[in-house]
Amino acid sequence: xxxxxxxxxxxxxxxxxxxxxxxxxxxxxxxxxxxxxxxxxxxxxxxxxxxxxxxxxxxxxxxxxxxxxxxxxxxxxxxxxxxxxxxxxxxxxxxxxx
Numbered sequence: 001x002x003x004x005x006x007x008x009x010x011x012x013x014x015x016x017x018x019x020x021x022x023x024x025x026x027x028x029x030x031x032x033x034x035x036x037x038x039x040x041x042x043x044x045x046x047x048x049x050x051x052x053x054x055x056x057x058x059x060x061x062x063x064x065x066x067x068x069x070x071x072x073x074x075x076x077x078x079x080x081x082x083x084x085x086x087x088x089x090x091x092x093x094x095x096x097x098x
Contacts (some may be wrong), residue, residue, distance in 0.1 A: 020047065020064040025077035025090070030059040032088040033079065039063045039090045041071075049090060063090060072097070 027033075030052055039047040047065030054060075061077070071092060078091045 019067055021067055022050070022062065022064050023071075023075075023077075024060055024062045026055070026058045026060050027077075027079060028058055030061055030079065032081065033059075033061060033090070037087065037089060039065055039092065041065075041069060041092050042095050043091075046092070061090065065092070 033049055033052055035049055035051060037049040038045050039049065046069045047063055049061055049063050051062040052059060053062070063077075065071075072094060076093050078093055079088055080091050081088050
């Protein structure tokens with residue numbers, strides 16, 4: 001019984017630990033942003049949009065990013081369009097420098 005409990009806790013700790021952090025941002029509009037839209041830091045893909053929710057006069061965008069990347073306090077998110085007809089991506093700014 002105790003061995004099964006220890007094995008269960010070990011399995012939960014090792015295999016179910018999340019390798020991503022979740023954050024969200026509110027935008028006045030989020031045209032061209034969908035689940036799967038890339039999230040970048042300094043132009044490097046670090047995650048993706050997981051959900052997009054209209055909330056009255058704003059749009060809440062939920063994102064996940066890899067835990068190996070650190071974000072500074074007060075990080076912001078900017079919606080970037082490569083061109084008029086291309087998909088968009090979310091840029092997290094500023095980059096962590098400490």
